[in-house]
Amino acid sequence: MSSTSQKHKDFVAEPMGEKSVNALAGIGEVLGKRLEEKGFDKAYVVLGQFLVLRKDEELFREWLKDTCGANTKQQGDCYGCLREWCDSFL
Amino acid sequence: MSSLSGKSDKEISQLLDEYGIKHGPIVESTRKLYEKKLKEAMAKNTKPSSSDKTYYREEQEEVEYVTYHQPPQLTRHDGFGDVIRRSKITDYRDDDDVGHTNEPIISPTRTTYQSSSRPGPSVSKSIQRGASPETSKPGGVPAWLRVLVFLIIAVFLYYVYTCMEPAEETPFKTIQ
Numbered sequence: 001m002s003s004t005s006q007k008h009k010d011f012v013a014e015p016m017g018e019k020s021v022n023a024l025a026g027i028g029e030v031l032g033k034r035l036e037e038k039g040f041d042k043a044y045v046v047l048g049q050f051l052v053l054r055k056d057e058e059l060f061r062e063w064l065k066d067t068c069g070a071n072t073k074q075q076g077d078c079y080g081c082l083r084e085w086c087d088s089f090l
Numbered sequence: 091m092s093s094l095s096g097k098s099d100k101e102i103s104q105l106l107d108e109y110g111i112k113h114g115p116i117v118e119s120t121r122k123l124y125e126k127k128l129k130e131a132m133a134k135n136t137k138p139s140s141s142d143k144t145y146y147r148e149e150q151e152e153v154e155y156v157t158y159h160q161p162p163q164l165t166r167h168d169g170f171g172d173v174i175r176r177s178k179i180t181d182y183r184d185d186d187d188v189g190h191t192n193e194p195i196i197s198p199t200r201t202t203y204q205s206s207s208r209p210g211p212s213v214s215k216s217i218q219r220g221a222s223p224e225t226s227k228p229g230g231v232p233a234w235l236r237v238l239v240f241l242i243i244a245v246f247l248y249y250v251y252t253c254m255e256p257a258e259e260t261p262f263k264t265i266q
Contacts, residue, residue, distance in 0.1 A: 053123075054114040063123050 008077065011043075012084045019043045026070065026077030034068035050082045057083075094125040102128065109135075 008025035016023070021043050022032035040046050053059040060082075061075040070078065094102065099116035102124055106113045109131040113124055 049119055052114050052117055052120055054112070056112060056114070059112070059114070059123070062127075063120070066123060066126065 004080070005077065008081045008084075011081050012088060015089055016043045016047065016085065021046055024078050025081035026074035026079075027068075028074075031068045031070055031074065038067055040067070046078075047082060047085070050079075050086075055083065055086065094128055 005025055007023070011019070011023055011025055019042070020032070021027055021035050021040055022029065023043055024046060027035065027046075035041070035046065040049065049063065050060055053063060057079055060079050061072075064070045064075050064078060094105075097105070099121070102116050102121070103113065105128055106124060109128065111124075111127055111131060113127075114120060116124060
């Protein structure tokens, strides 16, 4: 079982509400800024994209890489975070 | 090749399906991603719906193909790539949809068994003549093999039985 960061645990523990995109695991300041520039200013907007991509890992990872330049680890963290959140709350 | 960005969402969706790319709805935020994926897929293979897509090899068995040369009826025999195990040609000649002619040109061709729905120039019925010539049902163990195995086991058990120590004497011999 891979360890998850505190950020991940915090995010999946409750409904995301109006949390900023920086609250997502794997998304730090730099990536968060890039996402905001593209219009993804809230975590739920990224969630929307995640859902529209049918929660598919490969597609979401690729989208994240293209949109904000996330590396493999960041992609994985963000995907895992959103997936787990969906498992609990969707 | 026409520009992908000029295509409608539906066309993009169709293209993605042709290339076998899993996708969601084509919306504004996903469009660019799918166009990029299509570009990559097109660069890899020039033909989107290549016949190799549904082509897979199940077993490597020698199969004798009986080709019926009938040009027009291609679409009806899409699933004919599947092996139909027949023991005799004559019994199943006009069984299926090959209903029109009774005297097709039969040219036996020996090729490896493939289960695929590839469209070919001539319709072919495959006859399983591989390891089990006497079987009449697909996937069944040949009868003679079953009998043979049974006999072997029976003989073995009999041998074991005869070699067993007779139980008349008490196994517990007291040392005197």
